[in-house]
Amino acid sequence: MSTVATATAKEVFDLLHEDLAAIEREFGQDAVSAVPAITEISDYLREGGGKRIRPSLLLLAARALGYSGKGMIKLGAVVEMVHTATLVHDDIIDAADTRRGRPSTNRTWGSSKCVLVGDWLYMQAFRIALSERKFRVLELLIGLTQQMVEGELMQMEKLGKPISESEYNDLIYRKTACLFEVSMRLGACLSGADRPLEDALGEYGRSLGLAFQIIDDVLDLTATEQVLGKPVASDLREGKATLAVIHALENGILPADRTRIHTVLRDRTFDYVSHEEILRILNCNQSVAYAMNTAYAYAATAQAALAVLPDSDYKRALQWMPEFVVARDK
């Protein structure tokens, strides 16, 4: 599907290694407050790691357009900080016990402190973004945060109920793709790109994010706990219908199978219908294949959106991302 040779994981890692290390240092310095609880919780979250995919996108977008200033380090830390703030608040809402294999912050520090630390991280992210003195940057970040917050509220309303494919698309856009899109747009902004160019890179981020989340949701259904490193089928156990499940429900499966899926969603447990049984239904109806193909299509859309960029190592790294995202097994 690509038009130029794509990079390898190693090449991308080498390409971004120094910039990402600088972002890590920036985040570490930015998330220091006179209030010890803030610094403590921020450090805990930062040390918890994560793929740093959002700052990587921002760096690649900026560098692919010839930018090399300090702004990309600052805004790279900003997108990671916004991401972290949403995780802190989401963990409170889901009453999560763990995050990335460690106790969640609300578990360790209590929900009250975590509400405030999440607020603080949002504000700190905006404060750093403000220092770039670009209204467009603030517009993107504030709009993004609002979309994500609305998405989380929409998801709460839908728990335990089947949703349509278009509702699912909207939810995963808000949950994941919106921040991927904004990361790309911010990189474009820094380089002084005009709106059509920013839009093209935004389209890349959006499509990549949708592919990323669809695959995440498929893996939650199909992977083993051993490979995934966390409990599987957590979406269904939380009452969340994801693409393969929606496809099965919308595509004329046997009424008995439909009832089985509804039962799991409603009861949020595999006590009455097993996880294996659900997988059998999804595979019978080609629903997992449908979800995978949808992700492949988004990955191809992402790659096509890169046609606006001049050839470079950074463009090749961007070409590689969608392939990596759809091929991963965890």
Add this chain to the structure above:
Amino acid sequence: MSTVATATAKEVFDLLHEDLAAIEREFGQDAVSAVPAITEISDYLREGGGKRIRPSLLLLAARALGYSGKGMIKLGAVVEMVHTATLVHDDIIDAADTRRGRPSTNRTWGSSKCVLVGDWLYMQAFRIALSERKFRVLELLIGLTQQMVEGELMQMEKLGKPISESEYNDLIYRKTACLFEVSMRLGACLSGADRPLEDALGEYGRSLGLAFQIIDDVLDLTATEQVLGKPVASDLREGKATLAVIHALENGILPADRTRIHTVLRDRTFDYVSHEEILRILNCNQSVAYAMNTAYAYAATAQAALAVLPDSDYKRALQWMPEFVVARDK
């Protein structure tokens, strides 16, 4: 203490009536979202009322400097929205059952939704502020929110413990005076005031806010539930030491009385030492009078800061505010 004749409550009400009604409409329109829960909770909070003292300050500052544009209506709604967002998150943290005599939002809609609705209100406030296209406006609002959030975290750490007078001052600055200050500064900003003028009006807001909160804290200790319209001595029952209590502890009271105050703070109940007993200790030591005098001094500082303004009905209304704030009985 005033240099020009102050207004009466009726005059101030008439002066701001139309602008405040416009702010009410603006807030109503701004807090509408595609997500029904957001609109519902925002409407509930807006209809709950409140004194609208913050938007009033902003209006008076702007108008006293000759501004009359739409910006003061928008930013008036913004400061009320930021204030509302902090109340939503604070009620979660305090696990409050009521707010302004009605069930609190977390009680009605649950904490999870309220975390997100608070987030949304912050973002919406910033989004509207952004439309003014003034970096200083954003800087003030973002800095403010961070100070308030840090203050709330600091207060959590101090619950049940005696604090120093300077710690108390810092806490009430962050809790109340900071938003009063920023409201005044925003009004000044809109009119294009230079920094010394903005600083003078900020000083007015800060001093007024400190006076306001000290009186609030005194009333919590001394008023009757009938007059106050809410349970009294809630601060002590939440383990919060306020100015009169701090004064008593810091000014050589009898060891037995000190122990009584510590007991109430630590146990957060009047089961072992009565509210009347605490009041007796505070009055014996002139501690309530000390707190009142401190508030009067801040009120005078606020009025003195107005010397920079040309005479006008708006200035007279600003002169009136501190007198109203220290004279109220609820």
